[in-house]
């Protein structure tokens with residue numbers, strides 16, 4: 001499996017689960033076969049996809065991992081055995097797909113409460129990676145909602161991940177979570193595992209709240225001025241758009257629905273459409289970008305938060321202007 005993305009930071013409440021579930025839904029809409037792995041207590045990305053959940057019975061991810069507790073350190077479990085175990089447990093759960101998804105679907109390895117304990121019994125930190133490898137031919141992209149806590153589950157998540165998307169909310173303490181995550185990634189790289197920072201995503205950015213904007217500006221400035229941290233050119237890794245902060249995300253989570261079922265204004269989730277399209281290009285699926293449809297149909301006048309406009313009085317610009325400013329030829 002080439003395209004495993006971890007949504008991760010070392011501080012809670014930064015929008016990891018919201019990012020995983022919204023990206024998952026949008027990827028499927030573009031025709032991607034996406035696997036969502038929920039390692040984050042208390043399973044909010046599983047819960048956020050509730051309205052697509054089928055009736056079917058299924059076993060636990062913890063049981064699947066425990067089957068391979070004797071795999072020696074640093075070794076992968078055999079793919080055939082992993083495939084058999086997953087299928088006997090009814091995993092991954094394939095969510096109800098929509099006709100408009102044109103072949104895309106979402107599979108979920110859902111969170112369960114024994115996961116942390118099960119991971120603690122594993123000799124190999126590569127058991128989760130083994131399960132992903134076993135599902136290689138069924139999925140194009142894997143999204144992992146990272147555990148906030150350290151420990152064996154985090155070790156497994158890091159070993160399975162190739163690219164990290166690092167969400168950061170506009171609160172100054174979030175910078176500590178960012179720095180700690182970058183440090184951890186540096187250690188993982190030193191141990192020989194190729195782990196890249198895909199991008200830093202400013203989340204929960206309410207353009208109408210002064211305090212949020214002030215914190216967002218401080219955070220953006222700090223990141224842009226940081227130069228290289230742990231071998232990553234962090235300033236260049238800040239996504240040029242941000243995710244809007246609004247109450248519909250909270251509502252969508254509460255009802256286990258997509259945000260576009262709570263509001264019809266695409267400006268509220270436009271940042272996630274731009275992130276999905278970045279993801280498709282990064283995962284060699286750029287040909288699917290032309291599948292913009294349904295909730296992914298943004299208009300040229302849809303407002304998006306532009307990180308470079310954040311420093312000015314009006315952080316939101318029309319999508320048409322944003323795309324012109326960020327077209328590859330203008331760089």
Ligand SMILES: Nc1ncnc2c1ncn2[C@@H]1O[C@H](COP(=O)(O)OP(=O)(O)OP(=O)(O)O)[C@@H](O)[C@H]1O
Nearest residue numbers: 012013014015016017018204244245246249250253
């Ligand atoms: N763009 C947004 N606008 C407003 N609220 C948001 C937004 N994104 C997430 N939230 C809300 O903020 C809270 C934290 O988000 P989320 O659960 O996605 O973060 P997390 O990083 O997964 O947190 P945890 O560390 O608890 O797992 C949730 O109540 C969620 O509904």
Ligand SMILES: [Mg+2]
Nearest residue numbers: 016017040044
């Ligand atoms: Mg979460």
